[in-house]
Amino acid sequence: VLAQTDEAIVDGFFSRGGHTNNWAVLVCTSRFWFNYRHIANTLSIYRTVKRLGIPDSNIILMLADDVACNPRNVFPATVFNNAGRYLDLYGENVEVDYRGYEVTVENFIRVLTGMFCRVAPDTPRSKRLLSDDRSNILVYMTGHGGNEFLKFQDAEEISSFDLADAFEQMWEKQ
Template identity: 35%
Template sequence: MKLLFIFLALSLYLLQVECYRRRAYTRLGLVEDDDDYGESSSENDDAGEIWALLVAGSNGWYNYRHQADVAHAYHTLKQHGVKEDNIVTMMYDDIANNQQNPYPGQLFNSPNGKDVYKGVKVDYKGEAVNPQNFLAILQGDESGVSGGNGKVLKSNEKDKIFVFFSDHGATGLIAFPSSMVNI
């Protein structure tokens, strides 16, 4: 009986995750299958573009998953048609070539998965992954960023913005590698 309850709870959870994923994809105009998601983004060109800010708010080998998840999100967005120029990536970038990495120069976000580090364009690394740059990038303020390549979101009122922030946090708190922000 206990095993059945666990199975049902897990099934319900996975169904809920899939529903949230589909809803998010639909809102962003990311379509895997027109039958499943409704109108495709190519039929809705007047809706603007998709811009993305991907952030791994931690560093250190023990936080491997945060940078691997950001790298995976980068490839997922590109596979769904988001332009590389519209994706801004912030990650400390100390994991792929970490001395503890048994696969130098590679990151994986699932067992036996593909290298998600290959091909990722990291716009802000090291100390440039900070709250000030995060806010300046979101606001499209090129003069407000320091370090990195200066890339910001150049969105307009028709565009959609996707922010993926992978890290530890708590109510009213956002963590970055060398600082935390209370909100």
């Protein structure tokens, strides 16, 4: 009996799907100092997917980006996900694609469905999800919501139906 290493098992699992590229769409739908945890959560996932090998060119990061330099932040230009401040998540090499008031339901749906090509053809490649039928896509969202909805910037909402519709459009366009 041959014993497989954990790495070989994981490689075997992912190679069966025939996927050739990985993408991540990471969205913090909250803003303001009292939602620090949501920004820290999103930056933690961002750091993790980068560490696992997904390059910034394949990561769409949507972040209010208003915490690191907030006057209430006693550690300016930093974001931590624990009280011990072991790791600055906002350190160098954080590429925010959509920040502040660009983090909207409309832009999020456009990213997922590729509608920028039709609506705003001058949108840079770095702000587009250029996936194909051989792509794995991680969509991570954090913020406030309720049963079947998530709030964006405390100004608008996305429903579970809108999200399901966007995923269906992604599937059809693959």
